[in-house]
Amino acid sequence: MNDFVVFFSTIVHLLSDPFNILLLFGASFLGIIFGALPGLTATLGVALLTTLTYGMDLNTALIALFGMYVGAIYGGSYPAILINIPGTAAAAATAMDGYPLAEKGEGGRALGLTTTASFIGTTCGMIVLVLAAPLITEMALQFTSYEFFLLAIFGIVISGTLTSKDLVYKGWIAGLIGLVLACIGRDRLQFFPRFTFDMPELDGGIEVVPVLIGAFGIPQIIKVLRDKLALTQPKKFQRILPEFRTVVRNIKHIVRSAMIGVGIGAVPGVGEDIAGWVSYGTAKNTSKNPDNFGKGEPAGIVSSETANNACIGGALIPLLTLGIPGSPPAVMLLGALMLHGVTPGPMIGFEKPTFFVEVCAVLFLASLAMWINGIFLARQVVKLLLIPTAIFLPVVGMLCVIGSYALGLNIFNLYLMVPIGIIAYFLTEMEYPIAPLVIGVILGPMADENLRRALMVSEGSFMPFLQRPVAVILIIATLLLIVTRLPIYQRWKDSLLERFKHWRHHKTL
Amino acid sequence: MDNQTSHLRRLDFRTGIILALLAIGLIWEATSYPMSDSYGGVQNVWYVSPALFPLLVGGLLLLLSLMLVANAVAYHGWPGVLREQQKTTSWFDERNQRFLAILVLIATYVYAFIPTVDFYIGTAFFLFAFIAAFYLERHEMLVISTLFFFVVGVALGITDGQIGKSVSQFAVDGFATLAFIILCLLIVRLCLQRALGIRRFRTTLLVALLVPLVLCPVFKFGLLVPLPTEGFYIEAMEQVKYLLRASG
Numbered sequence: 001m002n003d004f005v006v007f008f009s010t011i012v013h014l015l016s017d018p019f020n021i022l023l024l025f026g027a028s029f030l031g032i033i034f035g036a037l038p039g040l041t042a043t044l045g046v047a048l049l050t051t052l053t054y055g056m057d058l059n060t061a062l063i064a065l066f067g068m069y070v071g072a073i074y075g076g077s078y079p080a081i082l083i084n085i086p087g088t089a090a091a092a093a094t095a096m097d098g099y100p101l102a103e104k105g106e107g108g109r110a111l112g113l114t115t116t117a118s119f120i121g122t123t124c125g126m127i128v129l130v131l132a133a134p135l136i137t138e139m140a141l142q143f144t145s146y147e148f149f150l151l152a153i154f155g156i157v158i159s160g161t162l163t164s165k166d167l168v169y170k171g172w173i174a175g176l177i178g179l180v181l182a183c184i185g186r187d188r189l190q191f192f193p194r195f196t197f198d199m200p201e202l203d204g205g206i207e208v209v210p211v212l213i214g215a216f217g218i219p220q221i222i223k224v225l226r227d228k229l230a231l232t233q234p235k236k237f238q239r240i241l242p243e244f245r246t247v248v249r250n251i252k253h254i255v256r257s258a259m260i261g262v263g264i265g266a267v268p269g270v271g272e273d274i275a276g277w278v279s280y281g282t283a284k285n286t287s288k289n290p291d292n293f294g295k296g297e298p299a300g301i302v303s304s305e306t307a308n309n310a311c312i313g314g315a316l317i318p319l320l321t322l323g324i325p326g327s328p329p330a331v332m333l334l335g336a337l338m339l340h341g342v343t344p345g346p347m348i349g350f351e352k353p354t355f356f357v358e359v360c361a362v363l364f365l366a367s368l369a370m371w372i373n374g375i376f377l378a379r380q381v382v383k384l385l386l387i388p389t390a391i392f393l394p395v396v397g398m399l400c401v402i403g404s405y406a407l408g409l410n411i412f413n414l415y416l417m418v419p420i421g422i423i424a425y426f427l428t429e430m431e432y433p434i435a436p437l438v439i440g441v442i443l444g445p446m447a448d449e450n451l452r453r454a455l456m457v458s459e460g461s462f463m464p465f466l467q468r469p470v471a472v473i474l475i476i477a478t479l480l481l482i483v484t485r486l487p488i489y490q491r492w493k494d495s496l497l498e499r500f501k502h503w504r505h506h507k508t509l
Numbered sequence: 510m511d512n513q514t515s516h517l518r519r520l521d522f523r524t525g526i527i528l529a530l531l532a533i534g535l536i537w538e539a540t541s542y543p544m545s546d547s548y549g550g551v552q553n554v555w556y557v558s559p560a561l562f563p564l565l566v567g568g569l570l571l572l573l574s575l576m577l578v579a580n581a582v583a584y585h586g587w588p589g590v591l592r593e594q595q596k597t598t599s600w601f602d603e604r605n606q607r608f609l610a611i612l613v614l615i616a617t618y619v620y621a622f623i624p625t626v627d628f629y630i631g632t633a634f635f636l637f638a639f640i641a642a643f644y645l646e647r648h649e650m651l652v653i654s655t656l657f658f659f660v661v662g663v664a665l666g667i668t669d670g671q672i673g674k675s676v677s678q679f680a681v682d683g684f685a686t687l688a689f690i691i692l693c694l695l696i697v698r699l700c701l702q703r704a705l706g707i708r709r710f711r712t713t714l715l716v717a718l719l720v721p722l723v724l725c726p727v728f729k730f731g732l733l734v735p736l737p738t739e740g741f742y743i744e745a746m747e748q749v750k751y752l753l754r755a756s757g
Contacts, residue, residue: 169577
């Protein structure tokens with residue numbers, strides 16, 4: 001009950017300041033633009049906006065950042081529907097059915113559907129967040145160094161496993177490269193300089209913001225400009241209506257997609273893009289008429305858009321309760337929260353008892369602003385799709401530069417950003433995922449410190465890792481993830497299946 | 510698809526070796542860290558040593574990179590993995606030239622312009638060269654813009670370290686401005702010669718001049734972020750700000 005009071009009083013309090021309302025709608029609109037322009041992503045948008053929120057107070061900054069995040073995840077659906085090019089990877093599954101609808105002249109209907117579905121998705125994510133977060137914090141309070149070390153490793157392994165498109169261990173390699181980068185600088189326990197090459201600038205370690213902006217921004221700029229991607233003319237569309245009736249008819253898809261979205265969002269480092277695809281695939285497989293998918297089936301659009309927005313709430317669960325970001329944009333949110341003096345983790349329930357509910361209130365406002373912007377301003381955003389990429393990408397490049405500089409006021413960060421961007425470009429060209437690398441940079445210090453703390457307590461013995469129940473569960477989960485993906489296991493499973501089939505065959509004869 | 514996998518496996522072979530060497534270097538360096546002796550008066554034991562985590566990460570990286578190499582060899586066999594792939598196009602095709610141009614532009618901006626030239630003119634120059642190279646959609650524009658920007662960058666790089674001593678900041682800014690104007694004239698002439706029309710050139714110039722004109726004050730006066738290098742133009746903006754404040 002008390003939570004409801006806090007929730008509504010936060011909303012009223014935030015909306016009482018006209019500057020906040022302006023900021024909310026502005027950030028949300030900007031987010032939609034970031035999502036809609038191919039080459040700009042939600043992660044980059046949140047990263048660049050973090051620079052601007054530096055001087056604001058916490059709640060105002062959160063309004064801007066969540067407005068941007070929610071808007072950008074939703075905005076990716078515009079070009080997906082109208083020109084068949086998803087603005088962000090999260091909206092890739094939306095293009096499957098959105099573009100055929102637009103070709104039939106029902107683009108307005110498709111846009112209305114994504115708008116309402118995204119709103120419902122974000123709200124569902126928010127509800128799960130407020131229900132689950134206190135429970136997880138409760139549990140996380142029992143965690144000690146053993147669990148935190150294993151949790152960091154688990155996060156990197158699962159993110160690497162799920163985001164890798166080629167060989168699964170390429171994802172793990174990306175995570176390890178992130179951990180190597182995290183090792184640079186003076187170690188936190190004994191202050192011993194590691195891999196600093198006698199450069200004083202490296203003593204403090206590598207900052208996350210330039211890594212993030214370099215690793216996500218520069219490869220995007222290179223890829224789009226290199227291939228001369230010429231965008232086609234957006235399809236015409238009629239009025240955008242909220243499409244409540246279609247949404248109600250697809251309520252079963254919405255509920256399932258929201259759950260999938262939240263679940264995938266909560267997994268460290270795995271974000272909106274995968275949620276969209278998984279949900280779309282599930283909708284197709286469980287549908288009575290799967291043949292309609294890919295030809296303009298509203299259920300397909302609803303499924304992918306509900307899931308990718310529900311992911312936001314899901315990604316915030318491990319971020320706020322454990323300090324482990326659930327998706328790439330959440331990585332940036334972690335950085336932003338720390339800038340404002342909030343350290344996410346199990347202790348947050350004590351330091352700021354109402355923080356979860358306040359975050360939920362902001363998230364709700366952000367999704368409301370997104371919905372209103374989407375219904376009324378979509379036409380303006382579509383005009384922006386006509387700007388040639390060769391004009392806005394150089395501007396983005398320049399924003400990357402000033403964004404990486406402004407947070408630390410350190411030119412050295414820029415010198416780092418460029419090589420990291422180039423390495424990230426080559427890695428993506430060879431099908432390495434980038435998210436695990438950034439997660440590795442974030443979780444590296446946590447893993448390192450907690451491993452040594454844990455061993456200090458046990459005086460070098462590894463036994464406590466096997467004696468604590470949560471630790472054992474984490475170890476088993478990590479090992480299962482690794483072993484089931486190894487080629488040896490696959491071969492073994494195949495031969496077992498083969499033998500089983502053989503046996504059944506004999507039996508039926 | 511299969512061709513692509515085969516290409517990927519060849520690349521895997523090389524990256525696997527590079528990563529393995531990196532991992533070995535990592536382990537080598539980490540073994541020199543204090544394991545059991547004392548550092549800064551702290552008696553060390555292996556399990557709190559700063560070397561522990563890098564050794565762990567290095568070991569895993571070595572293992573996985575060797576798996577990468579082994580997998581590539583298993584896919585192609587020994588002679589296959591070493592053989593160069595049949596190339597249909599030359600290495601220096603247009604796609605790679607565009608890639609190289611982006612790299613040169615960004616690197617020159619970050620390493621040569623940012624530390625030496627006033628942020629406004631440096632950024633306007635960068636945006637102009639970058640947009641002209643790609644938006645004007647002519648190969649010679651790409652080459653001229655990129656090379657010109659690079660050469661100016663090298664010249665600026667040489668003056669770095671002398672600024673404030675024998676060279677004044679305003680002189681450097683003046684040099685950059687002059688170079689910027691020369692590039693503009695070069696591009697205009699090319700546009701007219703190739704009958705491209707002046708419209709695209711105008712858009713390029715406008716974006717290049719206006720975007721930093723908005724962003725510099727936002728960062729400098731709105732967010733109170735001191736810009737990396739502040740010279741003639743930022744100084745001028747400051748004067749304008751004082752004038753506005755005095756009059757209003």
